[in-house]
Amino acid sequence: MTNIKMTVNGKSVSGEVPDETLLSEFLRENLRLTGTHVGCDTSQCGACVVHVNGKALKACTTLAASLEGAEVTTIEGLANGGELHPMQQAFNDNHGLQCGFCTPGMIMTSVDMVNRYKAEGKELTEEAIRDELEGNICRCTGYHNIVKSVEDAAAKM
Amino acid sequence: MYSFDIERPTTLEDAVEALKDEEAQALAGGQTLIPTLKQRLAAPERLISLTSIPELKGVSAKDGWITIGAATTHAEVAKSVSAYPALAALAGQIGDPAVRNRGTIGGTLANNDPAACYSAAALASGAVIQTNTREIAAADYFLGMFETALEEGEIIIQVRFPIPEVASYQKFAQPASRFALVGVFVAKFADGVRVAVTGAAEEGVFRWSEAEAALDSSLAPESIDALEADDDGLIADIHGTAAYRAHLIKVLARRAISAMS
Ligand SMILES: Cc1cc2nc3c(=O)[nH]c(=O)nc-3n(C[C@H](O)[C@H](O)[C@H](O)COP(=O)(O)OP(=O)(O)OC[C@H]3O[C@@H](n4cnc5c(N)ncnc54)[C@H](O)[C@@H]3O)c2cc1C
Ligand code: FES
Ligand code: FES
Numbered sequence: 001m002t003n004i005k006m007t008v009n010g011k012s013v014s015g016e017v018p019d020e021t022l023l024s025e026f027l028r029e030n031l032r033l034t035g036t037h038v039g040c041d042t043s044q045c046g047a048c049v050v051h052v053n054g055k056a057l058k059a060c061t062t063l064a065a066s067l068e069g070a071e072v073t074t075i076e077g078l079a080n081g082g083e084l085h086p087m088q089q090a091f092n093d094n095h096g097l098q099c100g101f102c103t104p105g106m107i108m109t110s111v112d113m114v115n116r117y118k119a120e121g122k123e124l125t126e127e128a129i130r131d132e133l134e135g136n137i138c139r140c141t142g143y144h145n146i147v148k149s150v151e152d153a154a155a156k157m
Numbered sequence: 158m159y160s161f162d163i164e165r166p167t168t169l170e171d172a173v174e175a176l177k178d179e180e181a182q183a184l185a186g187g188q189t190l191i192p193t194l195k196q197r198l199a200a201p202e203r204l205i206s207l208t209s210i211p212e213l214k215g216v217s218a219k220d221g222w223i224t225i226g227a228a229t230t231h232a233e234v235a236k237s238v239s240a241y242p243a244l245a246a247l248a249g250q251i252g253d254p255a256v257r258n259r260g261t262i263g264g265t266l267a268n269n270d271p272a273a274c275y276s277a278a279a280l281a282s283g284a285v286i287q288t289n290t291r292e293i294a295a296a297d298y299f300l301g302m303f304e305t306a307l308e309e310g311e312i313i314i315q316v317r318f319p320i321p322e323v324a325s326y327q328k329f330a331q332p333a334s335r336f337a338l339v340g341v342f343v344a345k346f347a348d349g350v351r352v353a354v355t356g357a358a359e360e361g362v363f364r365w366s367e368a369e370a371a372l373d374s375s376l377a378p379e380s381i382d383a384l385e386a387d388d389d390g391l392i393a394d395i396h397g398t399a400a401y402r403a404h405l406i407k408v409l410a411r412r413a414i415s416a417m418s
Binding site: 002018019020022041042043044046049055056057058061062063065066068109112113116120132134135136 | 158159160161162163165184187188191192194195204206208232236252253254255256258259333334335
């Protein structure tokens with residue numbers, strides 16, 4: 001067992017959990033932050049993507065106990081009060097989701113992508129967006145509207 | 158997963174000591190090991206996390222060599238290995254961004270998946286794998302599918318790559334896993350050209366020596382036109398036959414050579 005302490009969406013949290021606890025389990029079961037979805041649990045689908053110390057990773061393939069002291073942001077931490085993050089708004093405006101199961105992971109991956117391209121001064125082309133979304137699977141939308149959503153948000157972020 | 162304890166040593170000495178225990182196993186990015194544990198294909202009692210040890214991290218370039226700490230992530234290599242662009246490009250094509258933010262070069266080389274990308278770069282470059290006890294030349298390191306020269310408890314500390322005059326890695330990604338269905342790394346050094354193939358063979362990464370000989374005389378795509386990669390020992394599975402993989406080897410080698418000239 002480890003008493004894990006980390007910062008999640010700006011709040012300090014802690015919990016006594018077995019060392020084999022996945023970050024996805026810690027978020028969903030201990031903290032009841034069920035916005036982080038578990039689709040495959042085999043590192044393929046990206047529904048569980050969150051940010052740890054500013055970087056996107058798959059919460060189903062990360063052990064919570066290895067993240068002592070980390071800063072974690074989940075989909076619940078993106079909106080500013082009642083105001084959606086530009087990426088969330090863009091998915092809404094562009095019909096970037098249908099069932100919504102993949103959406104938290106899509107949005108967390110996309111926010112990381114846009115931030116990274118802006119920081120490195122690289123152009124985020126449609127091709128680059130599709131390539132960057134390699135690790136996120138959507139079974140509903142056919143991806144076109146997801147790509148449009150990311151392009152739309154990138155122009156506003 | 159079976160239950161286990163995690164230790165996070167902050168010095169190499171502590172990690173080496175902790176890994177002397179038979180029941181302990183190294184944990185780097187976890188991108189291979191965690192799925193393996195979930196499938197209960199491994200059951201270590203203790204995981205020794207290597208990601209809090211400063212000596213295992215970072216990238217430096219000196220005297221024509223690039224040195225990469227074993228716990229350096231693929232994303233970091235993609236971003237910072239500017240002196241060896243083909244290696245940076247290879248790292249930037251591994252899996253997806255989330256995998257690249259966690260997975261490490263040491264973890265990949267220790268695992269020696271027959272379809273891993275770095276193994277082709279290591280073999281074609283003539284890299285040196287430095288562990289806590291010795292230096293191992295890439296040519297002596299890869300011993301077959303998931304098998305390496307590493308002893309029980311031996312830790313990769315860093316990997317050193319001599320920088321070639323020019324090089325290129327071409328990967329035909331298996332569309333579902335993003336691993337290499339076939340990947341070919343071609344590197345030209347003053348003393349000759351080396352061609353390493355990953356993804357294709359049952360025994361893992363290997364050198365295509367006939368192509369190397371042909372390219373030594375002239376580094377042009379046409380130089381290998383008369384050759385055919387041998388399909389003996391190549392993987393045949395749901396994703397492609399051995400003959401298909403043999404064909405891809407030549408196609409990708411030609412693409413790599415074109416990209417180099
Ligand atoms: C969706 C997905 C796609 C991927 N696509 C690709 C791809 O296209 N190409 C590719 O090459 N790989 C790919 N990978 C694998 C990825 O590169 C992994 O990061 C890598 O294989 C393992 O590195 P790790 O740091 O995560 O190691 P871990 O999973 O932590 O460890 C793997 C093994 O190495 C041992 N180990 C780790 N570090 C050391 C060390 N320093 N010394 C000794 N032993 C050590 C561990 O004990 C374990 O046995 C993919 C993985 C996923 C999940
Ligand atoms: S649930 Fe983590 S990648 Fe699918
Ligand atoms: S909206 Fe249903 S899986 Fe993407």
